[in-house]
Amino acid sequence: MLKYILPLILFIVLAVFLxxxxxxxxxxxxxxxxDKPAPAFSAPKLQAPTEKLSQTDLKGKVWLFNVWASxxxxxxxxxxxxxxxxxxxxxxxxxxxxxxEPEAALGWLAQLGNPYDVSIMDQDGxxxxxxxxxxxxxxxxxxxxGVIRYKHTGPVTPxxxxxxxxxxxxxxxxxx
Amino acid sequence: MKRLSIIGNCSLRCSTSCIHAVVFLLVxxxxxxxxxxxxxxxxxxxxxxxENLTSELRCLVCQxxxxxxxxxxxxxxxxxxxxxxxxxxxxxxxxxxFMTDRYGDFVLYNPPFKLKTGLLWIGPVLFLLIxxxxxxxxxxRKKTAETVEISAEKxxxxxxxxxxxxxx
Numbered sequence: 642m643l644k645y646i647l648p649l650i651l652f653i654v655l656a657v658f659l660x661x662x663x664x665x666x667x668x669x670x671x672x673x674x675x676d677k678p679a680p681a682f683s684a685p686k687l688q689a690p691t692e693k694l695s696q697t698d699l700k701g702k703v704w705l706f707n708v709w710a711s712x713x714x715x716x717x718x719x720x721x722x723x724x725x726x727x728x729x730x731x732x733x734x735x736x737x738x739x740x741x742e743p744e745a746a747l748g749w750l751a752q753l754g755n756p757y758d759v760s761i762m763d764q765d766g767x768x769x770x771x772x773x774x775x776x777x778x779x780x781x782x783x784x785x786x787g788v789i790r791y792k793h794t795g796p797v798t799p800x801x802x803x804x805x806x807x808x809x810x811x812x813x814x815x816x817x
Numbered sequence: 818m819k820r821l822s823i824i825g826n827c828s829l830r831c832s833t834s835c836i837h838a839v840v841f842l843l844v845x846x847x848x849x850x851x852x853x854x855x856x857x858x859x860x861x862x863x864x865x866x867x868e869n870l871t872s873e874l875r876c877l878v879c880q881x882x883x884x885x886x887x888x889x890x891x892x893x894x895x896x897x898x899x900x901x902x903x904x905x906x907x908x909x910x911x912x913x914x915f916m917t918d919r920y921g922d923f924v925l926y927n928p929p930f931k932l933k934t935g936l937l938w939i940g941p942v943l944f945l946l947i948x949x950x951x952x953x954x955x956x957x958r959k960k961t962a963e964t965v966e967i968s969a970e971k972x973x974x975x976x977x978x979x980x981x982x983x984x985x
Contacts, residue, residue, distance in 0.1 A: 670877060673921045680919075740890065766894045773919040775877035775891055 672773050672792040679706070679783050680771035687738050687746055687760040694735070694761050696787060703813045704733040705806075706781040707757070708769065710741040711749040713777045719796035720753050726802055727756035731810045732782075736760035739769050739777055782806065784813045854893070856900055863903050870899050870912055873926050883926060 674680070683695040707723060709716045727734055736757035738746045743762060750760075763769055772781065775794075782791040791809055793801060858864040868885070874895060876887035884892040884899075895916070902912050913925060922928040930938055967975075 667880070670921060670923050673918060766890070769891075770894060770898055770919060773921075775920065 668776065669794050670775065672789075674773055674781075674789050675792060677789055679781070679787050679789050680768075682761070682768045682771065684761040684763060684768060687736070687743060687750075687762050690743070690762070694759055696783075699733065699735065699783070700787055701785050702733050703785055703810055704735050704783050705810075706735050706737060706772070706783060708737045708739050708772070708774050708777050708779040709760075710739045710777050711745040712741065713739075715796045716778045717753070719778050720756070722797055722799055722802060723756035724754045725799075726797075726806070727758075729807075731807060732814070733758045737768060737772075737774075738762050739774065740764060740766045780806075782809055782813070785816060854896065858903075866909050867900060867903055870903075870909060871896055873913075874899070874916055875924050875926055877920055877924065 679696045681696055683693050686692045686694055705726075709719075723734065734757050736759070738760050740763065746760070746762075750757075761768075766774075772779075778796055780793040780797055781789050784790050790813060791805070793805070797806070856864075856867065858867065871885035872883045874884045876882045876884045876889055876892040876895070878889040878891050879887050882889075882892070884895045886892075898915075899912055902915065907915075916924045922931070922934060928934045928937065
């Protein structure tokens with residue numbers, strides 16, 4: 642009897658592990674920055690390079706930090722969704738123009754629309770390293786205290802907006 | 818004479834295209850050289866620390882490569898970061914901490930032994946033990962199967978079959 646049951650059990654165990662493996666996302670590395678204060682930065686604005694923006698300017702506000710670049714193909718698919726999100730004015734959207742040429746970035750915004758309240762430049766990728774950026778696009782949600790509450794790696798989908806971002810933003814807006 | 822000049826003309830054309838090819842290759846090699854990083858170190862220890870660190874940190878873009886092996890832009894940025902921090906006199910531990918603060922334990926090819934990484938470290942030993950136990954049980958069962966007594970009648974039959982076989 643055991644002769645027949647044992648392979649069956651082994652098969653089931655293997656199948657369960659393989660099924661779990663199929664649903665893992667090894668490219669999504671959990672960020673150690675969740676529930677930590679947003680890393681400090683002070684960077685020139687894309688549209689006004691003489692002015693700088695730092696994370697302290699955003700204190701008391703709920704903001705999204707979206708890492709994007711004109712060379713990033715997935716950012717293009719994400720862009721209309723950000724435009725829609727921006728129209729709802731649920732939170733401030735700050736763009737981190739990551740390792741990009743300012744002209745190319747400005748051209749991209751002129752062509753596809755600008756969902757960002759402000760974009761800052763990170764041409765040498767140092768702010769990206771501080772924020773643990775490894776795959777553009779990435780989107781962080783920062784609360785009023787300046788603490789990172791959520792990180793999304795890869796393009797944001799309309800489902801993500803409805804199911805994750807909007808409820809989280811509403812919750813954070815209600816906090817003091 | 819005429820024929821010769823044609824040949825000469827041709828060879829001239831060939832040589833210009835050769836020059837073009839050489840120029841093209843030089844340009845290419847120039848591009849390739851742009852990927853090489855020159856680092857100057859204050860002492861051999863610092864260089865060793867740099868080489869150790871870059872071969873122990875994972876490139877997060879191409880996750881099966883170290884930042885020393887990877888050509889990804891992020892890997893180049895992280896190498897620059899490691900180099901700069903070494904220049905500032907930071908220790909290896911400081912730099913490893915800097916990286917894990919930003920990217921988590923995943924960035925280390927030698928992650929620390931924690932509850933979360935426990936299975937990673939114990940896993941291979943565990944599987945070895947399971948394998949050894951399985952081999953032990955399997956061989957023991959086989960041994961008991963081999964020592965089955967054969968009746969005298971059956972032995973007689975075997976012998977007669979073997980003798981018959983010899984006749985052919």
